[in-house]
Amino acid sequence: MPYWETLTDRSLWLQLGILVTVTLATYLLLSIALRVVSRQLEQRDKGTQSRVFYFASELLRSTSKLLIFAFALMIGLKTVELAPRWESAMSHGWFIALAFQIALWLDHAVKLWTDSLTRDGKARNPVTTTLLGIIMRIVIWTMMLLSILANLGVDITAMIASLGVGGIAIALAVQTLLSDMFASMSIGIDKPFEIGDFVVFGEVAGTIEHIGLKTTRIRALSGEQIVIANADLLSQIVHNYKRMNTRRIVFTFGISYHTPADQVREVGAQIKRIIDSTEKTKFDRAHFFAFNESQLTFEVVHIVQTADYNQYMDIQQEINLQLLQALRDMEVEFAFPIRRVEFIGGDLPEVKVAGMPDKAASANTPPYGGVS
Known part of the structure; x- marks a missing residue:
């Protein structure tokens, strides 16, 4: 009875006992060690401004218990005698477990990084951070899968080529969507x-x-x-x-041609005084700028020290009101459009006023060559 002999084989039970004991002991030791190191890193994080210890602590906490048990089991298998084919399988098992754990750590690190971008209170593009996280995770797990397949002896060259061709076909089909997605990523990064x-x-x-x-x-x-x-x-x-931190404001106004030259000079000084006395703006220049059709034109430049449009309008209104009062105190008139028509040669048409006789209307007619 071969099965009975197998069950009564003391060496088999001894090796099985050693395997179970070493596996459980290793599992407990690894779990305790990870917990202790994680707590130590967490304590160090509280005393520093750097987030390095926090990330390291969280990564250790995210270690898969199943993969810890797999590591413990393989360490236990090292203590017993195995057939050569099992030795080869164990070497692949070590690599697969390690690749999975590294991928899990990197995946959790990406999640922690994307979460940390919103903890400082700054307004960011959530689509960009999510999109970056998804792309990085796809790359991580794709590299993990390809490395495992390569370790198992699978030829991944053809697979990579087919993925490239498929990616090109998909990109051509959704190129408009992809252009907008990458534009969104550019907005988030830049x-x-x-x-x-x-x-x-x-x-x-x-x-x-x-x-x-x-x-x-x-x-x-x-x-x-x-x-x-x-x-x-x-x-x-x-x-x-x-x-925009500041606004450069340029405005013009005109005064009458009847203004004397000394008063024209004084207008520029009054503008500087008005702007210097106004809060949240800085005087730049004020010049008698040009002789226009019906006015002497002044050009004024001042720098408003705020980006708020409503505050800028309040400042400009205050400057305008003070300028209006200052010119009235100086008895300087603002210019207004004037049109003068001169009639030369010929006879003026007769003007008839309703309710008045023709002679009276003719008497009121301007003389030859007059101005109307």
């Missing part, structure tokens, strides 16, 4: 604008509300939501007013 920024491009002016995988949504000043593809948006010149 950060030309973020959620909450006020942007202007083409005829569109509004606030960024959402940056998606394919489109970006903008709330226009008139209230409607504008949806534009990410690739189309990046192909245009975008003005981001949220990141």
